[in-house]
Amino acid sequence: MAGHVFTVGGPTSGIAAKLANNLMLFITLQASSEGARLAEALGLDPAVFHDIATVSSGDSWPLRTWYPVPGVVETSPANRNFDATFTTGLAAKDLSYALAAGDAAGLDLAAGRLAMERFERLIDEGYVDKDCSLVVKYVGRDGRTPGFDPAA
Structure with missing residues (x-):
């Protein structure tokens, strides 16, 4: 949506579009994280798989x-110890509004809830100001991911 102007309707329609779009973003972020780590675990070169x-x-x-493997995509937070381009706290805020809207509409946004659980976990671990793409750390059972040093 950045750089584009859309007429979406009356008051709050723009907010509704943002919430629905960000819901899709955060679900897709989780899918990209899982796919990237699976490709790595299966021995694929990260750049080739990307x-x-x-x-x-x-x-x-x-x-x-935001490809969550360092050295593949220049704009990835994984290249900078997951310093934020879009913080986990902001992602959780936007996603909480989307989930509340889904509840009010009587929808089951199961994938959105999974994404929210991951953001809440990052926040509970003290990573509210890290990039939301750090959710990739939960794909590995040990909670570690290439490009992230929690001590740094």
């Missing part, structure tokens, strides 16, 4: 912009 996924059905904005 190239494949960005021209295939797994393509998404977080895959192209």
Whole structure:
């Protein structure tokens, strides 16, 4: 949406569009994290897998912009110890509003709830100001991920 102007309706319609879009972003971020780590675990070169996924059905904005493996995508927070481009706290705020809207509409946003659980876990661990793409650390059972040093 950045750089584009849309007429979406009356008051609060723009907020509704933002909430729905960010819900999709955070769910897709989780999927990109899991796919990246699975590709790595299966022995694929991260850069080669990224190239494949960005021209295939797994393509998404977080895959192209926040790929959670250092050294593959220049704009990835994984290159900077997950210093924030979009904080976990802001992601949790936006997602909580989207989930509340879904509840009010009688929807079951199960994938959105999973994403929210991950953001809440990051916040509980003290990473509220780290980038929301740090959710990748929960893909590994040991809670570690390449590019992140919690002591730094």
